[in-house]
Amino acid sequence: MSRPLRQLIAATLLLAAAMAQAASGVPLRLIAINDFHGNLEPANLSLALSDPDDATKTLRVAAGGAPALAGLVRTLRDGTPHSLVLSAGDLFGASPLVSTLFRHDSTVQVMNALGLELDALGNHEFDAGVAELKRVAAGARFPLLSANVFDAASGQPVFAPYVIKRYGGIRVGIIGAVTKSTPGIVVPSGVAGLRFVDEADAVNRAARELKREGVNAIVAVFHEGGEQRGDWNDERCPGARGPIFDIARRLVPEISVIFSAHTHQGYRCVVDGRLIVQGTSYGRGVSVVDVVLDPATRGIDARRTRSINLPVLNERSDPTARERLIAATPALFADALRTAKPDAAVAEQVARYAAEVAPKAQAPVGQITARFTRGAHGNGDSAAGRLIADAQLAATRDSGAQIALMNAGGIRSDLDCNGTPPCTVTYGQLFTMQPFGNSLVLIALSGAQLKALLEAQQRRSDGEPRFLQPSEGFSYTWQADAAAGERVRDLRLNGEPIAPTQRVRITVNSFLAEGGDGFTLLREAGERVGGPQDLDAMLAYFKAHPLLAPSAQPRIVRR
Known part of the structure; x- marks a missing residue:
């Protein structure tokens, strides 16, 4: 050609x-x-x-x-x-x-x-x-x-x-x-x-x-x-x-x-x-x-x-x-x-x-009887959220903490129970659940300020509230169909009503303490005392409680 x-x-x-x-x-x-x-x-x-x-x-x-x-x-x-x-x-x-x-x-x-x-x-x-x-x-x-x-x-x-x-x-x-x-x-x-x-x-x-x-x-x-x-x-x-x-x-x-x-x-x-x-x-x-x-x-x-x-x-x-x-x-x-x-x-x-991270990631830290999920299951708080809040309260109780609140968005995974219970929990699992490395901050709020903080969980009338995960001993009722500012009712600490003028010591992570997730009221909270890192608090909680079971009892009652 x-x-x-x-x-x-x-x-x-x-x-x-x-x-x-x-x-x-x-x-x-x-x-x-x-x-x-x-x-x-x-x-x-x-x-x-x-x-x-x-x-x-x-x-x-x-x-x-x-x-x-x-x-x-x-x-x-x-x-x-x-x-x-x-x-x-x-x-x-x-x-x-x-x-x-x-x-x-x-x-x-x-x-x-x-x-x-x-x-x-x-x-x-x-x-x-x-x-x-x-x-x-x-x-x-x-x-x-x-x-x-x-x-x-x-x-x-x-x-x-x-x-x-x-x-x-x-x-x-x-x-x-x-x-x-x-x-x-x-x-x-x-x-x-x-x-x-x-x-x-x-x-x-x-x-x-x-x-x-x-x-x-x-x-x-x-x-x-x-x-x-x-x-x-x-x-x-x-x-x-x-x-x-x-x-x-x-x-x-x-x-x-x-x-x-x-x-x-x-x-x-x-x-x-x-x-x-x-x-x-x-x-x-x-x-x-x-x-x-x-x-x-x-x-x-x-x-x-x-x-x-x-x-x-x-x-x-x-x-x-x-x-x-x-x-x-x-x-x-x-x-x-x-x-x-x-x-x-x-x-x-x-x-x-x-392979490089395996020695640290696979180190055992404790055991659980079942999976701790982060889904709210319609009640506003989750098993994983309750676990983290309880760990943070325990880590700061000696400094005067009475309540701990954890933002749900900071819980990045469930805590899975792999295999036949009791399941071994590894450092890597806890890190994946809380990877941010936030430190804990102890603050003081009045009962009225605490109520206002919780009212701020509802940002839009047509959206789901951003529920803060509460620690053991703290509970309240969320009335979803109530008017703005009137949804949070019957706040209780260890079974006793929280008065509007009552001073309450609360632990949050440093992200929340700076007004993160739109909770700007926390930015102005006083009497601040620094605490350990959130992951260290969880590790200490597992050390004190080597076998943990998910709590099925919601602390936020939704109506």
Whole structure:
């Protein structure tokens, strides 16, 4: 074949490919995780999904772990010519020992190996402050994004607001933003010198900038979320509510795909023609969104967007449950679930980190008779919350403490009973449950101030209260249908009513003491006395009580 003929054939093939692309568009697969929190190992992670054979029941399956996640991501990428792997924040922070002990460098290195291409920052990435965050970021082969975080002094953005990628000659802008509530849910030192602005305003501003640069295909990634009552793949999203849905309604129309996070929920909602997804947390699920880039408009053809949330099944997943879930999954993605295998290189990497922390993580600290769950079970306080509050009260009683209160958001895992009771509890389990390293602070409140503090647990009339977990001996009634300021009733300490003028000594962690989780009244509390770290208090409690059983008696009576 002559050279001119070869050139003609090559040109013809290129023209045919260009014409085909112009007719069909450029396919792009977006693969997202959120709220990974450094869960490199599967440990006892599991996922409760709708039973494919009976929607009124749930099917719990083992899920997660970086090796299984990496294997599924690789399989999903192999099935499409163009793909992007992203994180919607809280990639690290509030993490198990296998991440925290390495200052989260272990998580970043594993994500490098997995092929992560961007992380839209979450609130927990700020836990140790922006200087430490930038140190961790220096080891990442992916950018950290946030369009709504600024230096309070200079007014300059602290992180890039977006990145621009190119697929089939079409540019795509991906914008990141973190919940504007971050200053209220991170220790003050973590956000010192930073200003967090409205998420929708910041993302719209970035989108307009992208438009001026000629970028019409725009995806938004928010570390903010919501909740709903349906299956995680039910586009109807019954009962959908939360900040992300309010934010979505305010965004410019060019943004048709929204990845969300923060609430650790699974959903795939279409609201006003806009897709909003979240894939639970801890690497147990991934959100997959297949879009088509239109060569004519150079934007996303929203009519052709397809999406699904998929479980990250692992080697511990029950084979029967696995097959039932796969059989109920659309064929294209069922094949990916069936053929995905744990990534051997990532598994070796995680094993090295795990081996280094094993002596500390696996050290026994005590025993339990059953699992301490952190679910409220409709009563406001949980077995895990009661355990932590009791430990904190015991650690500060000699300093005068009468009550201890623990924020539910600071309880990062259940305390599992692995095997036949009595089950051995390890240091690693306690660390995973309380990873922040907060110190205890003893404060003084009047009975009236204590009531006001508890009334502040209800932030929105249509939302669930953020119940502080109470210690033994303290109880009260929560009247849910009462007017604001009148929900907390019959406060009692050791069976005796607490008078409004009565002085009460209360132990909280340092996060709460600085007004964390919106409990700003605690910031003004006086007579402060420092105490031990929260984890040390728990270790001491186990030493004093070598065998512990979950308390089934709620201390908050809900009516």
